[in-house]
Amino acid sequence: MEQVWTKAIQTQKEKALDTRPLAFKIYNTTSLLVxxxxxxIYxxxxxxxxxxxxxxxxxxKNP
Known part of the structure; x- marks a missing residue:
């Protein structure tokens, strides 16, 4: 689970530097939430x- 959060934080940092269109950022966030x-769920x-x-x-054991 810790790796997932580390990846999440890393992704957030990358997003802060990201200048791509909003649609792409929304897609990235959605895939991360999934x-x-x-x-x-697992x-x-x-x-x-x-x-x-x-x-x-x-x-x-105890019928």
Missing amino acids: VLNKNL KFILSVYNKRKSEIKNLS
């Missing part, structure tokens, strides 16, 4: 999956 969201699904897995284990 990357962050994918990472968060972590969320993983946490739910692990929680369910432990619940199932507990059920099989």
